[in-house]
Amino acid sequence: MKALFKNLSLILILTIISCSNSSDDIGADNPPNNDNNPPTNPTSYAINLINDSFEEENFVVIGSEGWNFMVAYKTELDGNEMNFEVIDGELPTIMQDDEGSRYNIFGTALSGPNQGKQLTPMNAYIGYWFSWGTFFPGLEIFESNLPVQNEGESVTGSDGWLIPREKVYVGALRDAIPAIDSPEFNEPKDDTFLNVIGEKGLIIGVCMDNTYRAYPHAILNWHEIVNDEIGDNYFSVVFCPLTGTATVWNRLINGSITTYGVSGFLYNSNVVPYDRQTSSNWSQMLQTCVQGDLIESKTDNLFVLETSLETWSLISSAGRILSTNTGHNRSYDINPYGSYPTNSTINFPINFADDRLHPKERVLGIIVNGKAKAYRFESFK
Incomplete structure (x- = not known):
């Protein structure tokens, strides 16, 4: 009986989430660009690099729209502040420091004086824009002049x-x-x-x-x-x-x-x-x-x-x-969320809404000292 209730609960939640969706096909989960900024150029497979600082922390962000990744690392290595330049077209190698060491996408030095050493990753991960906007109201967007629309208010527990x-x-x-x-x-x-x-x-x-x-x-x-x-x-x-x-x-x-x-x-x-x-x-x-x-x-x-x-x-x-051999009977060839990854629907209430970007645009958020900064794939074209 307990298992029955669990299965019914799962069916109910997936039904609620899918009710506004029109497709059950698995897609690339790539949401559209901001409706106010329709794409004008083909996807770029170039890899680009951004040296940045946030909350007094220096770091480098490397990404590619076509290769579909963004990663970020601290620029300090063994107490020394390093400078990096991009290496394009040699994945998994993505950058080189000013001492001649070359690094892969996981931040490991593959060659050069620092061979074998590991860069420290930033606290960073990719998510839908609306989620970053509601958890970190008013967060900064790299190289964006869009005015902040909601800085939120204090949230207290109960x-x-x-x-x-x-x-x-x-x-x-x-x-x-x-x-x-x-x-x-x-x-x-x-x-x-x-x-x-x-x-x-x-x-x-x-x-x-x-x-x-x-x-x-x-x-x-x-x-x-x-x-x-x-x-x-x-x-x-x-x-x-x-x-x-x-x-x-x-x-x-x-x-x-x-x-x-x-x-x-x-x-x-x-x-x-x-x-x-x-x-x-x-x-x-x-x-x-x-x-x-x-x-x-x-x-x-x-x-x-x-x-x-x-x-x-x-x-x-x-x-x-x-493997799909998970011990559970699921239709892994079907996306239970339908078109949710690309539409504008947010199925459960959120504290704050920020419509500077399309709610499902995937952005990289970097968290430092409890604050976040967002980076868009379009910055790496």
């Missing part, structure tokens, strides 16, 4: 939560959307599902101990969380289809290894995972425990690369892909 309890919505029963706890992986050549995803389909990529793994959106749309491990690295891939945000969290908390599950709660239309050790609830985008024994604890965020299958295949020829 009823034992760090956030307003009345604004935490129930989208499904706990675990009605089942996390994947024993993931299996295929070699790309053996994975026929890749033909369904297509080369433009989005994946979440991790690289640890020279092991590459990719987690397709098409699978995570149905599960949202994968509890995984590589060597001594225990981590959870957390993906929220409603905000388009992917993060990777260390599962080691206070010296103990835990796993995360889908609580069914949503705050600002964003997933609220719970850890199974204490049943505490965590906000993905706030990167904080918002209720429970671990309240106010911060997540330990690991580097995440979101890109297309086409790009991933180029930069990680030895990488493995999450």
Whole structure:
């Protein structure tokens, strides 16, 4: 009976989300540009680099519209401030420092005086514009003159939560959307599902101990969380289809290894995972425990690369892909959210709305000292 209720809950939430959508086909999840700025040029596969500073932190942002990635690293290495220039056309190599060392997309120096050293990634990930606008009202957009429309107001917690309890919505029963706890992986050549995803389909990529793994959106749309491990690295891939945000969290908390599950709660239309050790609830985008024994604890965020299958295949020829053999009967060739990734619909209430950009435009948000700055793909043409 409990399983029946969970299945009914999952069907209900997916029905609600899909009611305004017109397509069930899996797409590349690429939202349209701002309606006021229709595209005028073909997609550029050039890789470009931005040296920037925010909240007194110096960093470099590298990205490509065509290769569908944006990553950011601190410019300090071993106490020295480095200068970088782009390397185009040699993926996975993307940049070179002023000492002649060349770095790949994961921030590792492949050659030169700094060979083997690792740049420190910024706290950064890609998500839909509306989600960045509601969690960080009035955030700055790189090289944008669009006037700030909503700087928001203070948000205070209630009823034992760090956030307003009345604004935490129930989208499904706990675990009605089942996390994947024993993931299996295929070699790309053996994975026929890749033909369904297509080369433009989005994946979440991790690289640890020279092991590459990719987690397709098409699978995570149905599960949202994968509890995984590589060597001594225990981590959870957390993906929220409603905000388009992917993060990777260390599962080691206070010296103990835990796993995360889908609580069914949503705050600002964003997933609220719970850890199974204490049943505490965590906000993905706030990167904080918002209720429970671990309240106010911060997540330990690991580097995440979101890109297309086409790009991933180029930069990680030895990488493995999450298998559809998840132990759950799901139609992974169907996107349960239909056209949600490209339309203007936001299915659950949010605190603040910012329409400077199309709500589903994918932007990179960089978080420093609790503030965020957004970068658009068009800045890397």
